[in-house]
Amino acid sequence: MSKKVDKIRRQLDAKRKKRSTSLHQRQRSAPQIYQQHDEAREHDDVVIPPSAPKGKNNTESKQPLIRKDILLLQMMGSICLFLIVGILFQNPSPTFDSARDFIYRSMTTEFEFDTIAHWYEDQFGRPLALVPPTTNVALDQTDEPNVDYAYAVPASGTVSESFDQNGRGIFVETSKGSQVEAVKSGVVQFVGQDEEEEGIGKTVVVQHYDGGESWYGSLGDIDVNVHDHVETGDIVGTTSKTNGDREVYYFALKEDETFIDPLDVISFD
Known part of the structure; x- marks a missing residue:
């Protein structure tokens, strides 16, 4: 008789432990609610879900488009170059004549775009135009099948x-x-x-x-x-x-x- 009573008592203790364990797990998974002070009762309580990490910023930091260190170096280089050129032209020493002549020619000589364009076409072919060039068609010449290109009239006569x-x-x-x-x-x-x-x-x-x-x-x-x-x-x-x-x-x-x-x-x- 005493053995049966001990067995029933052990089963009840096991059920009681199982029930307390499941209750503890539910309490851990519930969101934490922090109550505010009395003067801020008109606002809702702050709810922090358990999955959200504490003390960390969820937004990933984006790389800036312009790095400040590189921009600063470029500005300092430009200022130094400007000062060097100014010193060259203010200093009448004949030692810097060749440098002054080179800078003057570089700033006053027109860049030959047509020469570069010819070289580019010879090396790589004609570039692909995003917008086809517009061509004015000469009058009374559009029906001829052997005309590849039509031109505008320079001056009638x-x-x-x-x-x-x-x-x-x-x-x-x-x-x-x-x-x-x-x-x-x-x-x-x-x-x-x-x-x-x-x-x-x-x-x-x-x-x-x-x-x-x-x-x-x-x-x-x-x-x-x-x-x-x-x-x-x-x-x-x-x-x-x-x-x-x-x-x-x-x-x-x-x-x-x-x-x-x-x-x-x-x-x-």
Whole structure:
């Protein structure tokens, strides 16, 4: 009889221990609630979930876009360089003549973008354009299947000397004081007297972005400079040769190092 009583007592003790253990675990997993002072009772109590780590910032620190130490070094280097250049130009010593000449040439000489562009195309090919260049199409020339590129009209007029007669370009007779416009976008490569062709006088050569060149000669006033970027329709100069109320200008087109007949791609009427 006493053995049965001891067995029942041990079973009750085991159930009591199991119940107390589960209760303790539930209390540990419950969120901690910190009560506030009486003067802040109108606000809700602060609840900290048990999974949140204490004393740590959950947001990851992001790397700054500009590091302050590198920016400071760059500023100090720029200031030092500025002071060195100022000392070179303020010091009349002939020892620094070569350095002064180099700095002066570097700051006053125009950068030849067209030369770099030619080198880049020779080495790596033509760059891919995100936006295709706009091209003004010459009138009455868009239906010809053999025309690869169409050009704008530099200045309307009548052809007085054809490509067959000149061998390199044409002369166009137009009204007095006419403005000669660029036929295609590009970079001004040459401004001055054309020594290869007699009777052309002041000449402007524009190298097109998509290859080729356009030549504008017999100009009176020139409105562009070397390395200027011109768009289709920009004024490069005005005519100069006077023949009564009419004037003449020279025009030539060059594709793949060869002059072509402008009348094949442009209508001057």
